[in-house]
Amino acid sequence: MIKPERIAKAKEYLNSVVDEMAQSENDMRDELRETIRDIINTSFAFGIINKSFQFKNSRALENKIDEILETYCSSVNQIITARSLTAKTLSEKKNDDNVSDDL
Numbered sequence: 155m156i157k158p159e160r161i162a163k164a165k166e167y168l169n170s171v172v173d174e175m176a177q178s179e180n181d182m183r184d185e186l187r188e189t190i191r192d193i194i195n196t197s198f199a200f201g202i203i204n205k206s207f208q209f210k211n212s213r214a215l216e217n218k219i220d221e222i223l224e225t226y227c228s229s230v231n232q233i234i235t236a237r238s239l240t241a242k243t244l245s246e247k248k249n250d251d252n253v254s255d256d257l
Contacts, residue, residue, distance in 0.1 A: 170244050178237035182230055189226040193219055 197207070200215045209216045 167244060171241055174237050174241050174244070178233055181233045181237070185226060185229045185233065189222060192222045196222065 196218050197209075197215065200212055200218075209219050
């Protein structure tokens with residue numbers, strides 16, 4: 155039979171991993187909102203918003219949008235990396251706890 159302490163530790167571990175995943179999703183959503191805001195503000199700053207608007211109509215605008223999107227991609231990669239490392243650390247701690255329990 156499984157000890158109540160081990161069940162509690164397992165629940166705690168699962169909750170912490172789920173929390174990390176949820177926070178990652180929130181962080182990426184926030185980053186996307188900020189990026190969209192930057193794209194819209196940049197587009198308005200170039201003053202060429204109309205019915206036939208396209209980024210490719212202005213090379214300077216297109217380059218600026220590319221920079222914004224590169225920054226977004228980099229930020230998302232950093233979020234994923236940071237949250238993955240945290241989940242990995244949680245997993246390693248759990249595995250160490252299991253080894254200690256077995257001894």
